[in-house]
Amino acid sequence: MSLFSNTTALLGKELRTEFRSRELLTTTIVFILIVLVLFSFTFDPTSDESRRFGPGLLWLAFLFAASLMLQPCFLREQTNDTLDALRLSVADPFAIFLAKLAANTLFLLVTELLLLPVFAMMYNVKVLPVLHWVILVFFLGSLGVSIAGTALSAISAQARMRELLLPLLLLPLLTPILVASTEVTIALLDRSPYVQWKGIGFLGVFDVVFLTTLWLFGEYLLEE
Amino acid sequence: MKNILAAIVVLLLLGAAAYAAFFVAPTDVKQGLIYRILYLHVASAWTGLTSFFLCFVANLLYVWRRQPKWDWLGVSAAETGLAFTTVVLVTGPIWAHPVWGIWWTWDARLTSTFVLWLLYVSYLVLRTLIEEPDRRGLLSALFGIFAFIDVPLVFGSIRWWRTQHPQPVIMGEPGSGLDPLMLRVLLFSWLAMLGLMTLLLRQRYRLEAMRGDLEIIQRELEAA
Numbered sequence: 001m002s003l004f005s006n007t008t009a010l011l012g013k014e015l016r017t018e019f020r021s022r023e024l025l026t027t028t029i030v031f032i033l034i035v036l037v038l039f040s041f042t043f044d045p046t047s048d049e050s051r052r053f054g055p056g057l058l059w060l061a062f063l064f065a066a067s068l069m070l071q072p073c074f075l076r077e078q079t080n081d082t083l084d085a086l087r088l089s090v091a092d093p094f095a096i097f098l099a100k101l102a103a104n105t106l107f108l109l110v111t112e113l114l115l116l117p118v119f120a121m122m123y124n125v126k127v128l129p130v131l132h133w134v135i136l137v138f139f140l141g142s143l144g145v146s147i148a149g150t151a152l153s154a155i156s157a158q159a160r161m162r163e164l165l166l167p168l169l170l171l172p173l174l175t176p177i178l179v180a181s182t183e184v185t186i187a188l189l190d191r192s193p194y195v196q197w198k199g200i201g202f203l204g205v206f207d208v209v210f211l212t213t214l215w216l217f218g219e220y221l222l223e224e
Numbered sequence: 225m226k227n228i229l230a231a232i233v234v235l236l237l238l239g240a241a242a243y244a245a246f247f248v249a250p251t252d253v254k255q256g257l258i259y260r261i262l263y264l265h266v267a268s269a270w271t272g273l274t275s276f277f278l279c280f281v282a283n284l285l286y287v288w289r290r291q292p293k294w295d296w297l298g299v300s301a302a303e304t305g306l307a308f309t310t311v312v313l314v315t316g317p318i319w320a321h322p323v324w325g326i327w328w329t330w331d332a333r334l335t336s337t338f339v340l341w342l343l344y345v346s347y348l349v350l351r352t353l354i355e356e357p358d359r360r361g362l363l364s365a366l367f368g369i370f371a372f373i374d375v376p377l378v379f380g381s382i383r384w385w386r387t388q389h390p391q392p393v394i395m396g397e398p399g400s401g402l403d404p405l406m407l408r409v410l411l412f413s414w415l416a417m418l419g420l421m422t423l424l425l426r427q428r429y430r431l432e433a434m435r436g437d438l439e440i441i442q443r444e445l446e447a448a
Contacts, residue, residue, distance in 0.1 A: 148370070151366075151370065152367070152370070155350070155363045155366065155367055158354065158359060158363060159350065159353040159354045159363070160353045160354070160355075161353055165349070165350065165353060168346050168349060169346050169350060169367060172339055172342040172343050172346060173343065173370060173371065173374050175339050175374075175378050175381065175382075176374070176377040176378050176380070176381040179381040179382060179385050180381050180385070183385045198384065199385075202380070202381065202384070205377075206377055209373060209377065210370075210373075213369065213370060213373055217287065217366055217369060220287055220362060220366060221363075221366055223362065
């Protein structure tokens with residue numbers, strides 16, 4: 001039970017820190033917007049083409065944005081010298097990871113949902129009829145990105161050149177998420193939409209596998 | 225003396241494997257001579273994977289036991305694995321061009337090998353960016369664990385969604401099978417490659433051990 005209460009307390013702290021400044025959310029939203037607009041110049045987005053390429057571009061933009069957004073996750077604790085305090089305050093260091101990855105998932109999901117109407121308008125795809133499925137895919141994908149990203153940002157925060165290092169470590173690791181989420185989203189935005197259960201299941205498996213690994217090895221990531 | 229003897233044995237093995245590949249194994253009916261690159265290509269791929277698996281085991285043991293020797297084995301195995309995987313990525317296109325008519329195809333095996341290669345390059349880059357030996361050992365070991373666990377997911381995702389191209393002719397689906405003599409030659413080539421891997425691994429391990437000792441001496445001198 002202490003894991004749960006510790007996690008919720010820390011999650012509250014993460015959310016308060018973010019919503020006081022809203023720095024992460026604003027920058028990430030603007031970043032994704034820029035990427036989406038720039039993508040549209042690299043091909044001629046007729047409706048049929050954007051149905052095929054759109055979801056891939058969207059997920060690529062999400063991944064790039066996430067690799068930037070997850071930077072300060074542990075770096076902030078390090079520059080403020082608060083990591084020791086955090087470690088002392090909880091019985092199980094896994095609570096720190098759980099809180100951070102829950103906050104990151106939430107931030108990513110909020111960003112994605114705010115940008116979804118813009119994407120649907122700009123690339124002329126209908127998302128409303130399949131909205132609940134899109135939200136599920138966004139959630140499972142963002143969860144996977146956040147689990148792996150939170151773990152790796154604890155690694156990159158302790159190295160030199162951290163700003164460059166995190167995308168380098170994270171992006172190849174997220175290949176399965178990119179492939180599966182893109183395919184499921186393409187199926188959902190198809191002219192005759194369908195739910196690709198295989199992909200949704202795959203995303204679930206990815207999340208479970210990485211969460212278990214993080215649970216097993218997380219404490220070593222924070223060792224002094 | 226022992227080293228020279230081991231080197232001679234490996235050299236003889238490699239020579240015998242080359243002889244078997246060129247003169248013992250029968251010529252492929254469809255592909256003709258070019259298929260003989262299989263004995264280099266596939267044997268290197270298996271050896272590379274063996275090496276990465278060794279790296280994973282060493283990473284686990286380092287996290288558990290914290291003895292520098294496991295760190296040294298980890299980095300040695302990662303580098304040896306990268307060397308063999310590079311051979312795979314170079315011989316692949318050489319083989320693919322005459323047979324499939326293209327240098328590269330985004331097939332499951334090729335693409336996952338490439339992502340695997342990228343992951344271990346990131347592993348080595350990460351190591352160069354952390355000064356302190358204990359921290360470098362621990363953090364790179366943890367990244368190695370995440371990377372290795374990711375490999376089956378990468379392969380699965382690409383195999384399920386990204387293989388629209390014709391399956392490779394040899395070692396494709398079960399049932400495409402290999403001539404028994406060809407298989408025996410292939411296994412023998414693998415054995416020879418494993419010999420080469422052991423040799424490289426041993427040398428690289430000794431180099432890393434010396435570097436470790438050197439670092440300790442340097443730090444003692446700086447402290448004095």
